[in-house]
Amino acid sequence: xxxFAIIAFVIxxxxxxxxxxxxxxxxxxxxxxxxxIRHKLECRFQKLSSIEQNEVITADGLKGLAxxxxxxxxxxxxxxDVGYSDAVTGCKQIQLLGLTGIYSQMMLENIPFLxxxxxxxxxxxxxxxxxxxxxxxxxxxxxxxGYESITGCINLEFEKPQRGNRFTLNLYENSDLKxxxxxxxxxxxxxxxxxxxxxxxxxxxxxxxHLGHDGFMDFPMQTQANIVxxxxxQADNGFHSISLINYVYxxxxxxxxxxxxxxxxxxxxxxxxxxxxxxxFFTKNGFPINDKSSLGTQIxxxxxxxxAFYGKSDYCAKEKNxxxxxxxxxxxxxxxxxxAGISMRYSDIDEGIYSDxxxxxxxxxxxxxxxxxxxxxxxxVFGEYTLKLGTIFTTTAGLRYDYNSFFxxxxxxxRLHLRWEPVETYIIRAxxxxxxxxxxxxxxNFGILASSRNIHVxxxxxxxxxWNGGVNFTKNFQLSKDRTIKLTADYYHxxxxxxxxxxxxxxxxxxxxxxxxxxxxxxxxxxxxxxxxFRNFEVTLAGKLNNxxxxxxxxxxxxxxxSKWRGLLVFTYHTPFEKWRFDLTTQLNGPMRLPLNVSExxxxxxxxxxxxxQVTRKFKHSDLYVGIENIxxxxxxxxxxxxxxxxxxxxxxxxxxxxxxxxxxxxxxxxNIR
Amino acid sequence: MKKIAFFLFLTVILCxxxxxxKKKLPADAQTAKIxxxxxxxxxxxxxxxNTLAYERGVVSWTLDKEHKCVAVVYRSKKTTPDKIEKAxxxxxxxxxxxxxxPRAVKDLPKCCQPSNRGENVQCGH
Numbered sequence: 001x002x003x004f005a006i007i008a009f010v011i012x013x014x015x016x017x018x019x020x021x022x023x024x025x026x027x028x029x030x031x032x033x034x035x036x037i038r039h040k041l042e043c044r045f046q047k048l049s050s051i052e053q054n055e056v057i058t059a060d061g062l063k064g065l066a067x068x069x070x071x072x073x074x075x076x077x078x079x080x081d082v083g084y085s086d087a088v089t090g091c092k093q094i095q096l097l098g099l100t101g102i103y104s105q106m107m108l109e110n111i112p113f114l115x116x117x118x119x120x121x122x123x124x125x126x127x128x129x130x131x132x133x134x135x136x137x138x139x140x141x142x143x144x145x146g147y148e149s150i151t152g153c154i155n156l157e158f159e160k161p162q163r164g165n166r167f168t169l170n171l172y173e174n175s176d177l178k179x180x181x182x183x184x185x186x187x188x189x190x191x192x193x194x195x196x197x198x199x200x201x202x203x204x205x206x207x208x209x210h211l212g213h214d215g216f217m218d219f220p221m222q223t224q225a226n227i228v229x230x231x232x233x234q235a236d237n238g239f240h241s242i243s244l245i246n247y248v249y250x251x252x253x254x255x256x257x258x259x260x261x262x263x264x265x266x267x268x269x270x271x272x273x274x275x276x277x278x279x280x281f282f283t284k285n286g287f288p289i290n291d292k293s294s295l296g297t298q299i300x301x302x303x304x305x306x307x308a309f310y311g312k313s314d315y316c317a318k319e320k321n322x323x324x325x326x327x328x329x330x331x332x333x334x335x336x337x338x339x340a341g342i343s344m345r346y347s348d349i350d351e352g353i354y355s356d357x358x359x360x361x362x363x364x365x366x367x368x369x370x371x372x373x374x375x376x377x378x379x380x381v382f383g384e385y386t387l388k389l390g391t392i393f394t395t396t397a398g399l400r401y402d403y404n405s406f407f408x409x410x411x412x413x414x415r416l417h418l419r420w421e422p423v424e425t426y427i428i429r430a431x432x433x434x435x436x437x438x439x440x441x442x443x444x445n446f447g448i449l450a451s452s453r454n455i456h457v458x459x460x461x462x463x464x465x466x467w468n469g470g471v472n473f474t475k476n477f478q479l480s481k482d483r484t485i486k487l488t489a490d491y492y493h494x495x496x497x498x499x500x501x502x503x504x505x506x507x508x509x510x511x512x513x514x515x516x517x518x519x520x521x522x523x524x525x526x527x528x529x530x531x532x533x534f535r536n537f538e539v540t541l542a543g544k545l546n547n548x549x550x551x552x553x554x555x556x557x558x559x560x561x562x563s564k565w566r567g568l569l570v571f572t573y574h575t576p577f578e579k580w581r582f583d584l585t586t587q588l589n590g591p592m593r594l595p596l597n598v599s600e601x602x603x604x605x606x607x608x609x610x611x612x613x614q615v616t617r618k619f620k621h622s623d624l625y626v627g628i629e630n631i632x633x634x635x636x637x638x639x640x641x642x643x644x645x646x647x648x649x650x651x652x653x654x655x656x657x658x659x660x661x662x663x664x665x666x667x668x669x670x671x672n673i674r
Numbered sequence: 675m676k677k678i679a680f681f682l683f684l685t686v687i688l689c690x691x692x693x694x695x696k697k698k699l700p701a702d703a704q705t706a707k708i709x710x711x712x713x714x715x716x717x718x719x720x721x722x723x724n725t726l727a728y729e730r731g732v733v734s735w736t737l738d739k740e741h742k743c744v745a746v747v748y749r750s751k752k753t754t755p756d757k758i759e760k761a762x763x764x765x766x767x768x769x770x771x772x773x774x775x776p777r778a779v780k781d782l783p784k785c786c787q788p789s790n791r792g793e794n795v796q797c798g799h
Contacts, residue, residue, distance in 0.1 A: 188776070188777055191776075576727070577723065577724055579728075618728075620728040620729070674765065674777070
């Protein structure tokens with residue numbers, strides 16, 4: 001560790017002078033006047049004015065990574081960790097504040113999105129090239145969007161048709177012959193009305209088993225077609241309307257190298273396969289009533305149908321979702337404002353499961369699952385009061401009440417946020433709030449299906465409930481006119497009152513699901529520093545300590561698959577006018593506890609380094625980029641236990657703690673018409 | 675460790691060499707003055723510079739805020755003042771002969787939008 005830090009520091013010092021001089025030459029050649037404002041590339045930034053701690057990853061930041069989809073868009077963010085759910089499906093899962101992504105509320109343009117059965121799988125349904133920005137807020141969110149944000153919110157903003165390029169085409173190919181195409185078409189009819197049509201397709205053509213030569217594909221064969229059409233209307237009187245409709249079709253199959261989808265349910269060759277269809281629609285409208293008040297409506301609906309098989313086990317899920325939210329905003333005085341509203345959510349999940357992992361296994365099916373059909377109707381009412389004393393002090397207190405028809409529970413959600421800026425650019429924030437979530441036994445833990453564990457659900461699973469609180473400190477130091485050091489430090493604590501606990505430690509052959517009996521909590525401390533050693537060169541250094549524990553069969557243990565610590569080092573350099581851009585990201589992943597399992601990996605995993613880099617050349621209408629993922633070529637040895645006998649009790653493909661893909665080269669081309 | 679140090683070193687060297695290119699004035703270099711009536715303040719400079727930096731045949735330029743114009747040194751074999759003016763207008767900058775692309779105007783800093791739409795307003799910055 002020390003060596004690495006010293007080397008990095010010496011190199012930075014040694015070359016610090018040189019490019020600065022080189023740039024002076026270029027600047028002189030252009031004879032720029034002294035007052036010229038510099039165009040600055042901003043990949044990530046902390047939103048200083050926001051009351052919540054909010055880290056924004058911009059489209060420029062995403063262009064420095066091969067962001068095929070949302071799951072791959074967090075590689076240069078220290079707040080969000082990304083990992084695989086198992087070794088056969090290729091699905092990625094995120095973690096925020098040491099807890100899986102299901103506890104953070106995913107939102108598309110401030111409307112709840114990818115919840116229920118789509119939550120674990122859904123990251124693959126959002127192509128990175130469609131995104132304009134991703135904002136990650138830590139801690140309990142606002143009450144306006146429901147009670148589900150426990151560890152934070154991740155809000156996605158798609159490209160805006162009135163601002164985006166008229167046409168964009170992105171082509172991507174990697175060394176494992178995974179091909180991708182993204183096309184975006186924006187049209188402005190007039191100053192008021194505009195529309196966008198975005199399409200995305202991906203297919204991989206090569207079956208690869210670089211890893212361990214275990215006869216299993218490293219990544220499944222995947223085909224995805226994804227289309228979005230969005231409309232925006234802005235009237236001269238302030239009326240604003242945004243609507244979007246999205247359809248995704250995805251088919252993937254993996255498993256043993258010789259497996260074909262027709263061999264489904266064959267008990268001599270192991271295969272995984274699945275088809276997902278998802279339709280999503282939302283519309284949001286804002287009406288100004290007068291200078292001081294406005295009314296907003298948000299309506300969204302989605303339908304998802306997922307059909308999958310893992311060896312001889314079957315899983316099928318259908319979900320219908322409808323959500324409506326009406327908000328009324330009003331300025332009460334010079335320093336105060338309020339928001340009040342009502343909401344209604346209807347969600348109907350129909351999960352079908354038949355788990356038969358090996359000969360003689362205990363068959364787990366819908367009959368054992370008491371709530372195979374879960375229909376929730378959740379009407380709610382909320383209010384939020386904001387006191388704002390200039391830029392110095394802001395506080396927001398919110399309260400919401402919901403009734404959940406499935407759990408027959410009255411849910412009261414209080415939230416409080418404070419922001420204090422005693423001296424300019426010194427910001428202290430604090431937040432506390434309660435959150436709830438309806439757990440889905442299989443969808444939240446579908447990696448289990450890629451193992452031979454027998455599934456047992458003990459008792460009726462109640463709604464998950466937690467409290468989250470935290471403090472955050474942000475300071476920007478101005479080094480010179482256009483160079484700053486940005487410092488952020490934060491601490492968050494999450495305490496569960498009830499949680500769906502997946503106990504994998506009682507036996508390597510069994511998985512027990514139950515309500516929490518005892519404590520379950522997460523403590524996360526993180527520090528980020530962004531410095532600019534010289535012009536156009538930015539270095540981000542971040543470190544994080546996780547202490548996440550949960551009670552399994554009356555023993556308080558570290559939560560599995562959560563790194564004890566994590567470090568991140570990001571270098572971004574661009575030449576004047578960004579004609580060339582270089583990005584290098586290094587992640588240091590600490591040890592994580594692995595649950596008791598049949599493989600050779602038990603106890604704590606080894607720490608490892610994961611690096612990725614990209615070079616981008618920008619032209620007038622196009623960009624060309626080449627990059628490498630997993631530069632150090634570190635892969636988990638033998639990720640599939642019992643690969644020789646997949647239909648036996650010794651098979652387990654769910655123990656994944658490190659990358660599954662070796663070093664990967666990619667090449668991409670973007671073409672824009674303004 | 676060695677690998678990491680090597681990659682770091684390689685990246686920094688690449689960065690340095692790219693920005694160290696020096697330019698000589700070519701034989702066919704000529705200078706043209708392009709009037710920018712919509713130029714209200716320095717916030718517009720990055721847009722003008724970014725456009726000229728990517729324009730084929732442009733060698734260098736000098737911004738003259740007082741006279742609201744830019745003097746561009748260009749290679750006459752590769753481009754014409756008209757093409758340069760058109761490129762600026764496509765990126766949202768109002769020029770003497772071309773209207774600014776309305777989509778690009780929306781991307782300009784707020785204070786620069788009205789004047790580049792052709793309205794007779796100055797932001798006063």
